[in-house]
Amino acid sequence: xxxxxxxxxxxxxxxxxxxxxxxxxxxxxxxxxxxxxxxxxxxxxxxxxxxxxxxxxxxxxxxxxxxxxxxxxxxxxxxxxxxxxxxxxxxxxxxxxxxxxxxxxxxxxxxxxxxxxxxxxxxxxxxxxxxxxxxxxxxxxxxxxxxxxxxxxxxxxxxxxxxxxxxxxxxxxxxxxxxxxxxxxxxxxxxxxxxxxxxxxx
Numbered sequence: 001x002x003x004x005x006x007x008x009x010x011x012x013x014x015x016x017x018x019x020x021x022x023x024x025x026x027x028x029x030x031x032x033x034x035x036x037x038x039x040x041x042x043x044x045x046x047x048x049x050x051x052x053x054x055x056x057x058x059x060x061x062x063x064x065x066x067x068x069x070x071x072x073x074x075x076x077x078x079x080x081x082x083x084x085x086x087x088x089x090x091x092x093x094x095x096x097x098x099x100x101x102x103x104x105x106x107x108x109x110x111x112x113x114x115x116x117x118x119x120x121x122x123x124x125x126x127x128x129x130x131x132x133x134x135x136x137x138x139x140x141x142x143x144x145x146x147x148x149x150x151x152x153x154x155x156x157x158x159x160x161x162x163x164x165x166x167x168x169x170x171x172x173x174x175x176x177x178x179x180x181x182x183x184x185x186x187x188x189x190x191x192x193x194x195x196x197x198x199x200x201x202x
Contacts, residue, residue: 004063005032012036019056021045048074050081057087061094067156070132072163079171088202092173093195095181099158101192102126102133117142131158161187161194173198 009032011018018040025044032040045051047061048069059082069075082092103126111122121138137152165175178186181193 007060007062008032008040009036012039017041019043019052021047021050023047047078047081050078050085052085055085055087056090058091058093059086060092064095064097064156066094067097067133067159068154070155070157072157072159072167075159075164076167076171079167079173083172083200086200088200090200091176092168092198092200095193095195096159096161096164097156097193098187098191099131099160100190102131102156102158103128104190105192106133106135119147126158132156133158161196164196168196168198172201174201 008018008020019042020040021043023044023046043052047065066075066078069078079092086092106124107126109124111120111124113120119140123136123138125134125136126132127134133156135154137154139150139152140147141150161178165178168175176197176199179195179197180187180191181195187194
């Protein structure tokens with residue numbers, strides 16, 4: 001089960017009301033228990049153009065979603081819009097793939113894996129000057145006595161934590177803490193992913 005589904009289940013269990021935003025309508029079709037799905041309000045939007053019906057106590061962005069914002073000015077716009085729709089003191093928690101991961105782990109490598117009734121080939125390309133990572137994904141999904149092939153092309157940007165923290169400050173946030181993902185530890189030089197916890201000033 002995807003990380004986002006685990007998080008949704010945990011938040012609903014804790015009694016939170018959720019508004020889920022995604023650019024793709026397909027994300028709405030991901031399987032969730034009916035009693036959970038009924039408590040989520042869905043909005044199909046580009047995060048660079050957030051327009052919500054009200055204010056929130058917290059925002060989250062996980063699964064590399066902010067790495068897909070490849071223009072730093074657009075990322076600052078996202079931070080500013082999140083701040084606009086947060087209550088004073090509201091929290092913004094998100095994750096980012098690190099520059100180390102793109103430069104060292106993904107780099108110019110090819111990955112292949114079989115998982116149950118599907119398989120994939122991931123061809124990765126990283127431009128260290130532009131800090132743009134491209135990966136071309138070939139998916140093979142079992143369909144009866146054959147496999148259907150699908151192609152996806154993904155582009156992400158590597159951000160330094162210092163520039164991210166500067167953007168957050170300019171957008172009206174104070175950074176509470178940075179984490180090496182899925183731990184309580186500070187980020188390391190070889191952290192693959194970091195989580196950022198920030199609070200809206202005011």
